[in-house]
Amino acid sequence: MNTVTLKIDGREVTVPEGTSILEAAKTLGIEIPHYCYHPKLEVVGSCRMCQVEMEKAPKLVISCATTVTEGMVVYTRSPKVEKARKAVLEFFLLNHPLDCPICDRGGECPLQDYTMRYGPGESRFTEEKVNRIKHKVFGPYIIFDAERCILCTRCVRFCRDVVGTGELGVFDRGDHSQIGLFPGKSLDNKFSGNVIDLCPVGALTSRDYRFRSRPWDLIKKVDTICALCSRGCNTTVDVRHLMKGQEILRIRPRINEEVNSCWICDEGRFGFHFAHDPARLREPLHRQGQKLVPLPWKEATARIGEKFQEILRREGPGALGVIASSRLTSEEAHLVRRFFQESLGTGNMDYQVRREQEPEGDFPEDFLRRADKSPNSRGLREAGLLPGEGGLGVRGMLEAAAGGRLKVLFLLEEDLAPLAGEFPLERTLSGLELLVVIDLFMTEAGRLAHFLLPALGPYEKEGTFTNFQGRRQEVKPALGPQGDIWPLGQFLDELEMALRGVVVGAGYG
Ligand code: SF4
Ligand code: SF4
Ligand code: FES
Numbered sequence: 001m002n003t004v005t006l007k008i009d010g011r012e013v014t015v016p017e018g019t020s021i022l023e024a025a026k027t028l029g030i031e032i033p034h035y036c037y038h039p040k041l042e043v044v045g046s047c048r049m050c051q052v053e054m055e056k057a058p059k060l061v062i063s064c065a066t067t068v069t070e071g072m073v074v075y076t077r078s079p080k081v082e083k084a085r086k087a088v089l090e091f092f093l094l095n096h097p098l099d100c101p102i103c104d105r106g107g108e109c110p111l112q113d114y115t116m117r118y119g120p121g122e123s124r125f126t127e128e129k130v131n132r133i134k135h136k137v138f139g140p141y142i143i144f145d146a147e148r149c150i151l152c153t154r155c156v157r158f159c160r161d162v163v164g165t166g167e168l169g170v171f172d173r174g175d176h177s178q179i180g181l182f183p184g185k186s187l188d189n190k191f192s193g194n195v196i197d198l199c200p201v202g203a204l205t206s207r208d209y210r211f212r213s214r215p216w217d218l219i220k221k222v223d224t225i226c227a228l229c230s231r232g233c234n235t236t237v238d239v240r241h242l243m244k245g246q247e248i249l250r251i252r253p254r255i256n257e258e259v260n261s262c263w264i265c266d267e268g269r270f271g272f273h274f275a276h277d278p279a280r281l282r283e284p285l286h287r288q289g290q291k292l293v294p295l296p297w298k299e300a301t302a303r304i305g306e307k308f309q310e311i312l313r314r315e316g317p318g319a320l321g322v323i324a325s326s327r328l329t330s331e332e333a334h335l336v337r338r339f340f341q342e343s344l345g346t347g348n349m350d351y352q353v354r355r356e357q358e359p360e361g362d363f364p365e366d367f368l369r370r371a372d373k374s375p376n377s378r379g380l381r382e383a384g385l386l387p388g389e390g391g392l393g394v395r396g397m398l399e400a401a402a403g404g405r406l407k408v409l410f411l412l413e414e415d416l417a418p419l420a421g422e423f424p425l426e427r428t429l430s431g432l433e434l435l436v437v438i439d440l441f442m443t444e445a446g447r448l449a450h451f452l453l454p455a456l457g458p459y460e461k462e463g464t465f466t467n468f469q470g471r472r473q474e475v476k477p478a479l480g481p482q483g484d485i486w487p488l489g490q491f492l493d494e495l496e497m498a499l500r501g502v503v504v505g506a507g508y509g
Contacts, residue, residue: 006072021063021074022050032076033085033114035200036152037064040262042161047152048088049114053078060084082118089119095130095175096201097147105202107215111150130175139167139187141207141270142195146178149203155179155195162263162367165189179203190369193269197252197262208270209250213240220246222478223254225465226268227327227458230362230372232467233260233268237459237478246479248272248459259471265369272459275479280440281454282483292452297486298494304451305498307434311407312344321348321397321406324385325413326357326374329463329475332488333376333383336412339492341384347391348406351380354418362468370468375458379466398423401432408434412488413455415443438488454485461487 002017008025015024020043022032036047045065052063055073060080075081092111100106132146153170156179160166167185171178181187187195195204220239225232234254239246251272253264274280284300285292295303311319322340324333328351340346355361356372359381363371380386387393392400398419400406409432416425429435429448437449446452459478466472486494 004068004070004072006068006070006074008074009076015068017068019068021052021054021061021066021068021072024068025052025063025074025076030076032063033110033118034064035110035150036154038154038157038198040162041154041157041198044153044157047150049085051081051084051088052076053080085114085118086120089115090124092150093119093123094125095132095147096150097129099145099148099202102211103148103202104205104210105148105199109202110200132178137207138181138204139192141193141266142187143205143207143210144179145203145205148201149179149199150201151177151179152200153179154198154200155204158195158198159187159189159192162194163189163191190265190267190366191263193266194253194263206250206270213238213249218249220478222476224459224476224478225375225467225473226251226264227375227465227475228268228271228373229265230370230375230377230468231260231368232375232465232471232473233264233368234473235264235268237272239478244276248275248478259467259469259473260368263368267369274440275457275459275482277441279442280457280482281442281446281452282485283454284484285449285452287450292447292449295451297453297484297491300451300453301491301494302498304434304436305495307450308408308495309499311433315407317344317346318348319405319407320344320346320410321392321400321408322346322350322410322412323353323394323397323414323416324349324351324380325353326351326372326377326380327413327458328376328380328385328488329461330376330379330383330466330472331463332461333380333385335489335492337384339496340410341388343496347388348397348400349385349391350387350393350397351377351385351414353394353414353416372468375467376465378468378470379464379472382466394419395422398428402428404431407432409436411435411437411439411445411449413439414445415439416445417443420444438491453491454483456481456485456487460485 003014004017005014013028025032032050034050036044043065045062050063051060053075054061134145136144138144156168159168167187171180196206217240218238219241222237226235234256236252236254238250240249251269255262283294284297286295352358357377425444435449436451437446438453438455440455462477463475464472
């Protein structure tokens with residue numbers, strides 16, 4: 001690789017040929033303010049915010065669009081540069097509304113920040129500001145405020161070049177130029193939320209997060225992994241303490257060049273509300289006649305253990321099956337396999353309910369999203385949560401249940417919905433002597449359960465997911481349990497205690 005050595009603010013730096021001055025300065029930790037430049041978008045050099053002084057150049061140059069040359073000498077904070085920055089900021093602020101106190105971007109806005117750092121202290125503009133459209137709905141998740149826009153065109157380039165849908169354009173001329181939707185279009189592509197992060201001001205804001213918090217009210221920013229498909233995008237979950245307790249208010253992408261670059265899809269960004277859904281299961285339930293009624297965890301576990309032990313003694317481990325979801329963490333999967341396969345000796349164990357969960361079934365839907373909508377199929381495969389020797393897979397277990405050969409089934413966060421046509425659940429599962437369902441919500445299978453136990457959601461779990469590339473990534477809890485919910489490991493521990501010394505089988509002699 002050819003390199004170039006230059007001096008920026010008196011410090012020497014060597015960078016690959018073709019690097020821009022702005023990027024070279026970044027490697028030295030020198031900030032050059034910028035708006036239209038974004039490392040993942042085409043360089044347009046339109047905002048003029050990134051001007052720097054270059055020795056032997058007759059005038060200032062824009063650092064985002066000027067590549068470095070050997071021996072170049074650059075100044076990023078000379079009086080000439082500072083004067084130019086002030087002028088550019090004054091220009092941006094001419095028609096900018098005084099919205100900061102009510103703007104969602106307030107507190108994390110590059111226009112505020114650069115104005116404080118480099119801008120003029122006061123305005124000389126006494127004329128009337130140009131009024132433009134405010135609160136225009138651009139799409140299901142995005143709202144537009146034209147008065148705040150500084151026309152950097154990041155949003156236009158993102159939709160055109162990254163997503164390829166091109167809903168946005170610049171319309172009209174001069175100080176009437178404005179971002180808008182092409183006729184008949186709505187900003188409803190699957191990645192529209194990324195324009196919120198890209199917009200350097202509060203012109204494109206989230207309809208979901210609007211007016212819900214100031215950045216300094218977010219008490220926790222948890223770096224974790226999206227659990228809504230097998231890519232496992234790296235995210236930050238922002239949590240605020242509200243009257244009802246801690247709540248997730250927004251999810252933003254975290255940069256990981258190997259996984260998601262700096263993007264996430266709208267599902268991963270806005271699809272977290274189920275975590276706070278009032279319909280979540282919040283306590284253990286057990287069947288009494290036609291009804292499911294609450295029962296404390298300890299008692300539920302003891303009763304499951306008692307029934308379990310009686311069936312195992314009579315029928316042996318071949319009458320027991322486990323179907324798990326690949327929403328389980330790898331650590332949970334290890335505990336499940338150890339308990340059911342190593343300790344109890346059953347080989348009836350699987351997670352592959354959907355074709356996409358199988359190794360060859362997963363495929364890319366676009367540049368980010370994957371067909372497998374669970375985060376950890378690969379992790380479960382690697383943890384060995386698969387049929388053991390002579391053991392049954394998902395279909396085999398359901399056939400055995402329907403035929404009366406399987407007596408006990410544990411459904412771990414798996415609703416079996418995709419197989420309900422082939423195996424009508426009521427007919428298939430009603431012959432079981434013990435059906436234990438652990439899930440977030442009431443499901444068709446849950447309605448048939450003898451014991452229905454609440455599960456922790458993906459924003460409450462701790463552990464690892466292995467994405468489709470084989471990268472093991474850490475999941476961290478942003479929220480505490482949303483009810484009286486035991487982690488799966490705790491439930492298995494208690495069940496093991498209930499069975500210890502009673503069941504005659506491998507590990508329990
Ligand atoms: S809406 Fe935001 S991202 Fe789009 S051009 Fe205006 S300032 Fe830039
Ligand atoms: S692409 Fe997949 S992992 Fe990434 S944010 Fe969307 S659903 Fe989540
Ligand atoms: S960031 Fe360089 S011209 Fe806009």
